[in-house]
Amino acid sequence: MSLTKTWFLPPDFTFKEDSLQLGTVLPHPAHPSKVLLEPSEVPELGLPPVQTLIEAGHNHTRSTNSSIGGEIKASISELASLGTNLNLQGRNVIQYGTVSHEVRSFSRSLSKATLELITAQPAVRRHIDSGLFGKRPVYVISGLRIAVDSMGVTKEKSYTRGGGANASGPVTAAPVELGAEVHGERGKDVLDSYETAPGIVFAYRVNVIRQKRDGYVESEIFAHKTAFMTGMGEDDEEQIEMEAVEVTKGVLEDDLEEEIDTAEHQLSNGDTYISFSV
Numbered sequence: 001m002s003l004t005k006t007w008f009l010p011p012d013f014t015f016k017e018d019s020l021q022l023g024t025v026l027p028h029p030a031h032p033s034k035v036l037l038e039p040s041e042v043p044e045l046g047l048p049p050v051q052t053l054i055e056a057g058h059n060h061t062r063s064t065n066s067s068i069g070g071e072i073k074a075s076i077s078e079l080a081s082l083g084t085n086l087n088l089q090g091r092n093v094i095q096y097g098t099v100s101h102e103v104r105s106f107s108r109s110l111s112k113a114t115l116e117l118i119t120a121q122p123a124v125r126r127h128i129d130s131g132l133f134g135k136r137p138v139y140v141i142s143g144l145r146i147a148v149d150s151m152g153v154t155k156e157k158s159y160t161r162g163g164g165a166n167a168s169g170p171v172t173a174a175p176v177e178l179g180a181e182v183h184g185e186r187g188k189d190v191l192d193s194y195e196t197a198p199g200i201v202f203a204y205r206v207n208v209i210r211q212k213r214d215g216y217v218e219s220e221i222f223a224h225k226t227a228f229m230t231g232m233g234e235d236d237e238e239q240i241e242m243e244a245v246e247v248t249k250g251v252l253e254d255d256l257e258e259e260i261d262t263a264e265h266q267l268s269n270g271d272t273y274i275s276f277s278v
Contacts, residue, residue, distance in 0.1 A: 004270035006248045007145065007203035011276065013153065015201040017146045022104060023047045024141045025124055029206050029247065030260050030276040036123045036138060046114045048106040054148070058202075059098040060265075060273075097152030101202060105143040115209060115244050128209075133256045135211040135240065139247065143205030147196065155192040203273060208251060212241040249274060 008029045010020075020032055023039035039045055110118075118124055118140065128135050245251055249264060249272065261277040 004272070005143065005205055006246075006272045006274060007143070007205055009203050009273055009275045010201055013147075013151070013196045013200045013202070016197070017144070017199050017201060020141065020144070020201050020204065022050055022106060022141055022144060025118060025121075026139045026141070026206070027127055027136075028255070028258050028260070029139055029204075029252070029274075030258070032201075032204070036127055037118065037121050042117065042121060045117055046111060048108045048110065050104055051107045052102060052104050054100055054102055056100045057098055058096075058101050060096045060267075061093065091156075091158050093156045093158075095152075095154040095156075096202075097154075099151040100148040102146040102148055103143070104146065105205070110140065110142075110207065110244055115242070119209060119242065131257055135242070136257050137208045137210035137255055139206040139208050140244075141204050142207045142246070145202040145204070147200050147202045148198065150198045151196045151200070151202075153194055153196060206247045207244050208247050208255075209242055209244050210254075212243045248272075 010032050011030075015032060021039060023045065024035055025037035026032060027034050027036060039047060119128060119138075124138055127138055130136055249262065252262070252274070263275045263277070265273040265275065267273065
């Protein structure tokens, strides 16, 4: 098991610690509100014991940069030529206030019996069997970061738009041309700041339950019964090999059923935060 962890940031900070629990099954980490199974629905799941530790004084900043540049040229009645240059640079920054994190995680991996029981639940099973590219994966929350107190959040969006235009063309029948060149720059800042409620979910880790892949990965292998058509108008069942794997950015990109843009944020301790554009 890797010493560094991959954490996923929720789309907003409205998820409380009692609404997103360890063992919750999701269709994808980008959709924490679309729950397929809550652990309280199946008390016999046999989830591992939960271990908790407090990490004091967390302070994080997320930033993304974008830049677009281009040149446009046009001809006007063959008498004048117009050239336009456009350069747009943007920057998004989110500053999180200092707060202590309560970090919750399972003390061990999910057992084969637990994984088999999870995939046997009707809603989970229907999702797995609905894939276009084989069996669709599901994701089990295996770690939580809870902001112990209220946390300040400041969002800043800024962009700078720079551009230039130049034109030339004959103004008389004589071979004389008039030329003009214009340059400009425009910027804008948008600032938003608020305080979260105490006890919100700051980030979560997940394990994926998926059809077994070729090659070696550190995983728990188990059999999953799945329905298929016999061709004679009756449903039957077959067993396929499934595996449970801790999710990293690379593992997430193996999910062919979902195409969601992500941004990766590296921490000084080697951990990674991933945010989604949904």
